[in-house]
Amino acid sequence: MxxxxxxxxxxxxxxxxxxxxxxxxxxxxxxxxxxxxxxxxxxxxxxxxxxxxxxxxxxxxxxxxxxxxxxxxxxxxxxxxxxxxxxxxxxxxxxxxxxxxxxxxxxxxxxxxxxxxxxxxxxxxxxxxxxxxxxxxxxxxxxxxxxxxxxxxxxxxxxxxxxxxxxxxxxxxxxxxxxxxxxxxxxxxxxxxxxxxxxxxREVLPDDDYTVPLGVAKTVRDGSDLTIVTYGAMVHKSLSAAETLDVEDGLSVEIVDLRTLLPMDDDAIVESVKKTGKLLIVHEDTRTGGIAGEIAIRVSEKAFEWLDGPILRVTAIDAPVPYSGSLEDYFLPQADDVITAARYLAAY
Amino acid sequence: MSDRSSYGLGRAELHELYRALTLTRAAEERLEILQKQGHVTGGLYRSLGQEAGAVGAAFALRRRDDGTGDFLAHTVRAAGALFLFGGELEDFFRQYMAKGSGPTRGREANLHWFDFQKGFVGPVSPLGTMIEIMAGITLTFRMRGEERIGMVFYGDGASSTGAWHEGLNFAAVQRCPLILMVENNQWAFSTPTHKNTRVATFADKGPGYGIGADSVDGTDVLEVFDTVRRAAALVRAGEGTRLVELRYFRRLGHAQHDPQEYVDPALIEEWEKRDPIAGYRDRMLRNEWATEEELSAIEEEVFERCRIAAESVVEEPNPDGPSAVYDVYTDLDIARPWTRAEPAVP
The missing domain is CATH 3.40.50.970 (Thiamin diphosphate (ThDP)-binding fold, Pyr/PP domains)
Structure with missing residues (x-):
């Protein structure tokens, strides 16, 4: 593309x-x-x-x-x-x-x-x-x-x-x-x-006039046990969590990077969920009214019968973003949260 | 200026002003008939008593239909300006009747429509926003070195919004060639001006932004024309943004659904005596700029134009419901309700 x-x-x-x-x-x-x-x-x-x-x-x-x-x-x-x-x-x-x-x-x-x-x-x-x-x-x-x-x-x-x-x-x-x-x-x-x-x-980019189309997600890690749908900085925390889950649990995690949130690439999400049967949504944004809700309903509409567990989410807490490092680290979703949620979901 | 001064306008131009004034009123009166017949969708907004402000101001601009003229951002109470800029009477009725054949194809209300070739931008309802938009349009004129200017109308109430301040401040700093026209009709819906601002006249707001400002009797079409003509010359010459206050009175409710019980009837009576159209008509006769026959002929002509246009538009079809899904994006289709698809599958 x-x-x-x-x-x-x-x-x-x-x-x-x-x-x-x-x-x-x-x-x-x-x-x-x-x-x-x-x-x-x-x-x-x-x-x-x-x-x-x-x-x-x-x-x-x-x-x-x-x-x-x-x-x-x-x-x-x-x-x-x-x-x-x-x-x-x-x-x-x-x-x-x-x-x-x-x-x-x-x-x-x-x-x-x-x-x-x-x-x-x-x-x-x-x-x-x-x-x-x-x-x-x-x-x-x-x-x-x-x-x-x-x-x-x-x-x-x-x-x-x-x-x-x-x-x-x-x-x-x-x-x-x-x-x-x-x-x-x-x-x-x-x-x-x-x-x-x-x-x-840091990476060396192609020196041509490439573009990346809007509205197309990218699978950044292939896996078969569960799907993580995420974007932005959480892609990297999710990748780090997936490595740990692979090494320590033998879990194969697939990660879909949305890249564009609106319009959302439903097909990419649904395709991955049909493959793994389990969906974890990870976003840095706060919890209530976060994009996880919209993703969950779309999967419910389009892939309900493929689900082998509840759709779960890892997000920031429902608070303003706090200043102190200890507070902010608690506020933000961390790779450990992703690991905990993924283990729960994998065992479901 | 004396009653006898026509501000350098010739007979034909003086007649054109009268035509635009009477057309505004006749079109709105025709709307009232259409509304009683059940043809009007949503609110009906009259400009009774304010017609001269819109007409006089727009008449002072360069009106072209090839995308090279000045730019107007009108309001629902500035139909006369829209007509002078080439807004079609039929489209006016189509918009008020939400017809599929109208310029917004039934998606937007009344005077909220656009023609960038003719040079007009319809408003959105939060009117302060239009200052920001016109700041950008006129910034483009300046960036391209074009000798075009813009004019943006808004009500006195919109002067209280943050968007008004941000838009005006940006325009002033960038020396955008833009004239702000504040329609001080003394009411923001039911809120009187003294509850919207502490300044005695909206022209007092100009110096706070480092721009020149004028205040003019908005019931006097020639006075408005002359004031705006001079403002436009300064703006066009590179002075940048200016402001003109139109002083008049909203003689009817905010819309037809508003019986205006909060207004002292004596005030309305007083302003009826200063009707801009009757006053201009008398002046034209007094100064022999027109004969009774000529003025009657104009009145008859605009009445007939409105009647014929309205009658033809009434027959036009309403938009197709499912066309609501089009034109949200230039390149994407949005989902139709799955419950209305066959078979029903989410």
Missing amino acids: TVHTQIEPVAGPEHLLKTQRGEPVTMLEAISEALFEEMVRDESVFLLGEDIGVYGGAFKVTRGFLEHFGERRVIDTPIAEGGFTGAAAGAAHMGLRPVVEIQFMDFISPAYDVITNYIATSLYRGAGPMPLVIRGPVGGGNRGGPFHSQNVEMAFFHTPGLKIVYPSNAYDAKGLLKAAIRDDNPVLFEEHKGLYRAPAL
Whole structure:
């Protein structure tokens, strides 16, 4: 499904050309490269956000962009997520392809109105397509406290017209972000800040213009005893748990990385459940109203007779994200939780 | 300016203004008939007493139908502006009747429709949002070096929203070529202006954003035209965002379902004496800009246009229920209810 086409080498800041030089990149660098290459490829792509220009972004995703592309295409905005997300929507009406950065996704709430009432309904209301991407860092584990750690997917999951993407690695992040920018529908793009610079995720990417299609999950580990459906940073905790389960219990765990949450790849989930008969859903987001509920009902609808046990979930607790390390570690789902749940389910 | 000044407008233009004013009122009066006949879907929003604000302001812009003109974001009480920008009368009725043949194919209400070639953007109901949208549209004009400007209407109540502030602040900082038109009709549904703001006039809000602002008698179509024309020249010349307050009075309820019991009838009576259309009509006759026969002919013409358009649209089909699943995404089909499929399988 991945589309590969060659791209011409381009000139640009050194740090944005690592893939061209055959060097490994982090997930953050992969995201920067995706933005850079899309802006080179398509004049209509431009960036809006807080501190993205002169400062290069709170996480430096857009470092060097202002100098390369100029003020017209890299706009430092007032602190007004609703204002500049709405302005991006207006620009999208006029044929541009804005990419909005929310400095921390926790701060997206002022834009909730314009995203849900305006952007996501635009096509349906006859106002035409809305090719814009709203991207930014999410997730906990960095001792960021309640306002620099949230996952926001479920605040928007209930919004017809929107797509939601949440990559777990550098390759997917780059290919998915390029696909999102080229998509004619509005895309919310969540980047787990704990994965941004994770050394283990550094990899050499193809030096061509590949994209990863939205709406397609990926089986990242084959197994036969039970299925874990997950995404984002939890893919890695689940992989680590699966190794332990293999070594210590002889359990064969299959892991499906959703990659795109909306639209969800039901077929991939159902296919795996039919193979293993058991389903564990793992998400970093809080428990009640989390995406596990939606996955469970879909499996109930489409694969009930293949289930050999209850559908279970491992999630964060239903609390704001706490600040202290000991509290946050307790708050977040850990690999040990996945192991405990998987053992329970395997024995069921 | 004196009563005799036509602000440089010629006879034909003065007549066009009168046509747009009477068309607004005639179209809305026709809606009331249609509503009594059971043809109107949802609420009916009148602009009685506010017609001159929309007409005078839109008349001051560059109206084109090839995607090169100025841009308008109207409201439900700015039908006159929409008509001047080329909004079709038939579509107006189709929208109010939620017809499948209408521009939103029955998915959205009344004046909430779009035509980017003609240059108008229908509102969403939380009107403050439209400042943000128009900030982005006019930002695009500036980025592309086009000499186009935008105009966004909203009610006095929308001035209290965070979206209004965020959108205006962004537009002001970016020097977006945009005119904010606040329809100060003194009521936000049932809430009077003094419960929405402490400022004496909405023009007072301009300096807080570093932009120029004017306040104008919204019942005087020529005064509105002239004020907006001057504002538009400044905006187009690179000054950036400006604000214009239209002062008038909402003489009917928020919608037809609102009997407006919270309004002192004496106030309504007072504002009836300042009717923008009757006042302009008298002025045209007084100054011999038009004859009684000419004005009667315009009135007869718009009445007939509305009658014929409404009658033809009534006969058009309602949208097909199952078409509700289309156009949520450009490239994806959403699921139909499985209980309505054959055989019923989830």
